[in-house]
Amino acid sequence: MNHIKRNKPNVLITGTPGTGKSSLASVVAQNHEFQHFDISTLVKEKELHDGWDSEFQCYYLDEDKVLDYLEDTMVKGGCIVDHHSSEWFPERWFDLVVVLRSDVKILHERYEKRGYIPIKIENNIDCEIMEIILEEARNSYKEEIIVVLPSNTLEDNESNQSTIADWIQNWLEKNN
Numbered sequence: 001m002n003h004i005k006r007n008k009p010n011v012l013i014t015g016t017p018g019t020g021k022s023s024l025a026s027v028v029a030q031n032h033e034f035q036h037f038d039i040s041t042l043v044k045e046k047e048l049h050d051g052w053d054s055e056f057q058c059y060y061l062d063e064d065k066v067l068d069y070l071e072d073t074m075v076k077g078g079c080i081v082d083h084h085s086s087e088w089f090p091e092r093w094f095d096l097v098v099v100l101r102s103d104v105k106i107l108h109e110r111y112e113k114r115g116y117i118p119i120k121i122e123n124n125i126d127c128e129i130m131e132i133i134l135e136e137a138r139n140s141y142k143e144e145i146i147v148v149l150p151s152n153t154l155e156d157n158e159s160n161q162s163t164i165a166d167w168i169q170n171w172l173e174k175n176n
Protein backbone atom coordinates (compact mmCIF):
# COMPACT_ATOMS: atom_id res chain seq x y z
CA MET A 1 0.00 0.00 0.00
CA ASN A 2 1.41 3.36 -1.06
CA HIS A 3 0.67 6.32 1.21
CA ILE A 4 2.91 8.98 -0.35
CA LYS A 5 1.15 12.35 -0.05
CA ARG A 6 0.15 13.86 -3.39
CA ASN A 7 0.44 17.57 -4.14
CA LYS A 8 -2.44 17.41 -6.59
CA PRO A 9 -5.58 15.28 -6.35
CA ASN A 10 -6.63 12.50 -8.72
CA VAL A 11 -10.14 12.57 -10.16
CA LEU A 12 -12.09 9.67 -11.66
CA ILE A 13 -14.88 10.53 -14.09
CA THR A 14 -17.18 7.57 -14.64
CA GLY A 15 -20.61 7.00 -16.19
CA THR A 16 -22.35 4.93 -18.84
CA PRO A 17 -20.68 5.14 -22.29
CA GLY A 18 -21.67 8.35 -24.06
CA THR A 19 -22.51 10.37 -20.94
CA GLY A 20 -19.68 12.78 -21.76
CA LYS A 21 -16.78 11.59 -19.61
CA SER A 22 -14.03 12.27 -22.15
CA SER A 23 -15.47 15.65 -23.21
CA LEU A 24 -15.50 16.79 -19.59
CA ALA A 25 -12.22 15.15 -18.55
CA SER A 26 -10.21 16.64 -21.42
CA VAL A 27 -11.30 20.22 -20.65
CA VAL A 28 -10.76 19.84 -16.92
CA ALA A 29 -7.30 18.36 -17.52
CA GLN A 30 -6.39 21.18 -19.87
CA ASN A 31 -7.64 23.92 -17.51
CA HIS A 32 -5.73 22.56 -14.52
CA GLU A 33 -2.68 21.11 -16.26
CA PHE A 34 -3.60 17.61 -15.14
CA GLN A 35 -2.84 14.48 -17.13
CA HIS A 36 -5.90 12.93 -18.79
CA PHE A 37 -6.20 9.17 -19.16
CA ASP A 38 -9.15 8.00 -21.23
CA ILE A 39 -8.80 4.31 -20.40
CA SER A 40 -10.43 3.02 -23.61
CA THR A 41 -8.04 5.06 -25.77
CA LEU A 42 -5.06 4.17 -23.58
CA VAL A 43 -5.86 0.46 -23.88
CA LYS A 44 -5.93 0.75 -27.66
CA GLU A 45 -2.81 2.93 -27.99
CA LYS A 46 -0.63 1.03 -25.53
CA GLU A 47 -2.10 -2.39 -26.35
CA LEU A 48 -3.17 -3.04 -22.75
CA HIS A 49 -5.70 -5.63 -23.92
CA ASP A 50 -6.28 -9.31 -24.64
CA GLY A 51 -7.71 -9.03 -28.15
CA TRP A 52 -10.93 -7.81 -29.76
CA ASP A 53 -14.51 -8.66 -28.72
CA SER A 54 -16.28 -8.91 -32.07
CA GLU A 55 -19.77 -9.18 -30.53
CA PHE A 56 -19.57 -5.90 -28.62
CA GLN A 57 -16.94 -4.35 -30.88
CA CYS A 58 -14.46 -3.32 -28.21
CA TYR A 59 -11.16 -4.58 -26.79
CA TYR A 60 -10.94 -7.06 -23.90
CA LEU A 61 -9.25 -4.77 -21.43
CA ASP A 62 -6.40 -6.29 -19.40
CA GLU A 63 -6.87 -4.74 -15.97
CA ASP A 64 -3.46 -5.75 -14.61
CA LYS A 65 -1.68 -4.21 -17.59
CA VAL A 66 -3.62 -0.94 -17.15
CA LEU A 67 -2.97 -0.81 -13.39
CA ASP A 68 0.75 -1.47 -13.87
CA TYR A 69 0.94 1.16 -16.59
CA LEU A 70 -0.71 3.88 -14.47
CA GLU A 71 0.49 3.15 -10.93
CA ASP A 72 3.61 5.38 -10.79
CA THR A 73 1.82 8.32 -12.40
CA MET A 74 -1.26 8.02 -10.18
CA VAL A 75 0.87 8.00 -7.03
CA LYS A 76 2.22 11.44 -8.00
CA GLY A 77 -1.32 12.92 -8.40
CA GLY A 78 -2.70 15.42 -10.90
CA CYS A 79 -4.51 12.82 -12.99
CA ILE A 80 -8.00 12.76 -14.47
CA VAL A 81 -9.03 9.22 -15.37
CA ASP A 82 -12.16 8.53 -17.38
CA HIS A 83 -13.75 5.13 -17.75
CA HIS A 84 -17.19 3.51 -17.63
CA SER A 85 -16.11 1.05 -14.96
CA SER A 86 -14.61 1.95 -11.59
CA GLU A 87 -14.45 -1.08 -9.30
CA TRP A 88 -11.12 -2.48 -10.43
CA PHE A 89 -9.05 0.65 -9.74
CA PRO A 90 -7.38 0.87 -6.32
CA GLU A 91 -9.62 2.93 -4.02
CA ARG A 92 -6.53 4.84 -2.79
CA TRP A 93 -5.94 6.32 -6.25
CA PHE A 94 -8.85 8.76 -6.18
CA ASP A 95 -9.79 11.84 -4.14
CA LEU A 96 -12.95 12.59 -6.12
CA VAL A 97 -15.22 10.28 -8.12
CA VAL A 98 -17.62 11.99 -10.53
CA VAL A 99 -20.52 9.94 -11.90
CA LEU A 100 -22.15 11.49 -14.99
CA ARG A 101 -25.82 10.80 -15.74
CA SER A 102 -27.70 11.42 -18.98
CA ASP A 103 -31.35 11.05 -20.00
CA VAL A 104 -31.79 7.87 -22.02
CA LYS A 105 -33.39 9.69 -24.94
CA ILE A 106 -30.28 11.87 -25.26
CA LEU A 107 -28.00 8.85 -24.85
CA HIS A 108 -29.89 7.04 -27.59
CA GLU A 109 -29.28 9.93 -29.98
CA ARG A 110 -25.58 9.99 -29.12
CA TYR A 111 -25.28 6.22 -29.78
CA GLU A 112 -27.05 6.52 -33.13
CA LYS A 113 -24.69 9.31 -34.12
CA ARG A 114 -21.80 7.00 -33.27
CA GLY A 115 -23.32 4.22 -35.40
CA TYR A 116 -23.53 1.73 -32.53
CA ILE A 117 -25.09 -1.63 -33.40
CA PRO A 118 -28.56 -2.25 -31.82
CA ILE A 119 -27.34 -4.72 -29.16
CA LYS A 120 -24.72 -2.23 -27.99
CA ILE A 121 -27.34 0.56 -27.81
CA GLU A 122 -29.70 -1.67 -25.85
CA ASN A 123 -27.02 -2.78 -23.37
CA ASN A 124 -25.83 0.74 -22.72
CA ILE A 125 -29.34 2.15 -22.30
CA ASP A 126 -30.15 -0.67 -19.83
CA CYS A 127 -26.92 0.13 -18.00
CA GLU A 128 -28.00 3.76 -17.52
CA ILE A 129 -31.59 2.88 -16.55
CA MET A 130 -30.43 0.34 -13.98
CA GLU A 131 -27.84 2.74 -12.56
CA ILE A 132 -25.15 0.07 -12.89
CA ILE A 133 -22.25 2.52 -13.01
CA LEU A 134 -23.52 4.59 -10.09
CA GLU A 135 -23.98 1.49 -7.96
CA GLU A 136 -20.53 0.22 -8.90
CA ALA A 137 -18.99 3.54 -7.81
CA ARG A 138 -20.97 3.48 -4.54
CA ASN A 139 -19.77 -0.06 -3.84
CA SER A 140 -16.16 0.88 -4.54
CA TYR A 141 -15.59 4.35 -3.02
CA LYS A 142 -16.63 6.26 0.09
CA GLU A 143 -19.92 8.11 -0.35
CA GLU A 144 -18.30 11.42 0.65
CA ILE A 145 -15.96 11.46 -2.36
CA ILE A 146 -18.70 10.63 -4.92
CA VAL A 147 -20.46 13.43 -6.82
CA VAL A 148 -23.30 12.66 -9.26
CA LEU A 149 -23.70 15.25 -12.05
CA PRO A 150 -26.18 15.58 -14.95
CA SER A 151 -24.64 15.59 -18.45
CA ASN A 152 -27.39 16.34 -20.97
CA THR A 153 -26.57 19.78 -22.32
CA LEU A 154 -23.57 21.99 -23.03
CA GLU A 155 -24.66 24.10 -20.03
CA ASP A 156 -24.38 20.95 -17.88
CA ASN A 157 -20.89 20.40 -19.24
CA GLU A 158 -19.85 23.95 -18.32
CA SER A 159 -21.44 23.73 -14.91
CA ASN A 160 -19.66 20.40 -14.30
CA GLN A 161 -16.34 21.97 -15.28
CA SER A 162 -16.77 24.66 -12.65
CA THR A 163 -17.98 22.20 -9.99
CA ILE A 164 -14.79 20.18 -10.47
CA ALA A 165 -12.64 23.34 -10.70
CA ASP A 166 -14.02 24.54 -7.34
CA TRP A 167 -13.45 21.14 -5.82
CA ILE A 168 -9.83 21.00 -7.07
CA GLN A 169 -9.16 24.53 -5.75
CA ASN A 170 -10.56 23.57 -2.38
CA TRP A 171 -8.46 20.38 -2.27
CA LEU A 172 -5.27 22.29 -3.12
CA GLU A 173 -5.92 24.88 -0.38
CA LYS A 174 -6.55 22.17 2.20
CA ASN A 175 -3.65 19.93 1.26
CA ASN A 176 -0.73 22.23 0.43
Ligand SMILES: Nc1ncnc2c1ncn2[C@@H]1O[C@H](COP(=O)(O)OP(=O)(O)OP(=O)(O)O)[C@@H](O)[C@H]1O
Nearest residue numbers: 017018019020021022023110151152153154156157
Ligand atom coordinates in the same frame (compact mmCIF):
# COMPACT_ATOMS: atom_id res chain seq x y z
N1 LIG B 1 -23.00 17.69 -21.52
C1 LIG B 1 -23.11 17.42 -22.83
N2 LIG B 1 -24.03 18.07 -23.59
C2 LIG B 1 -24.16 17.79 -24.92
N3 LIG B 1 -23.41 16.88 -25.59
C3 LIG B 1 -22.49 16.22 -24.90
C4 LIG B 1 -22.28 16.44 -23.49
N4 LIG B 1 -21.29 15.64 -23.06
C5 LIG B 1 -20.90 14.94 -24.16
N5 LIG B 1 -21.59 15.28 -25.23
C6 LIG B 1 -21.47 14.69 -26.59
O1 LIG B 1 -21.83 13.32 -26.44
C7 LIG B 1 -20.94 12.49 -27.17
C8 LIG B 1 -20.26 11.50 -26.23
O2 LIG B 1 -19.34 12.22 -25.40
P1 LIG B 1 -18.01 11.55 -24.86
O3 LIG B 1 -17.27 10.85 -25.94
O4 LIG B 1 -17.30 12.60 -24.08
O5 LIG B 1 -18.65 10.47 -23.88
P2 LIG B 1 -17.93 9.31 -23.03
O6 LIG B 1 -18.74 9.14 -21.80
O7 LIG B 1 -16.49 9.61 -22.84
O8 LIG B 1 -18.10 8.05 -23.97
P3 LIG B 1 -17.28 6.64 -23.96
O9 LIG B 1 -17.46 6.03 -22.61
O10 LIG B 1 -17.93 5.83 -25.01
O11 LIG B 1 -15.86 6.98 -24.28
C9 LIG B 1 -19.99 13.42 -27.89
O12 LIG B 1 -20.48 13.64 -29.18
C10 LIG B 1 -20.04 14.71 -27.09
O13 LIG B 1 -19.79 15.84 -27.87
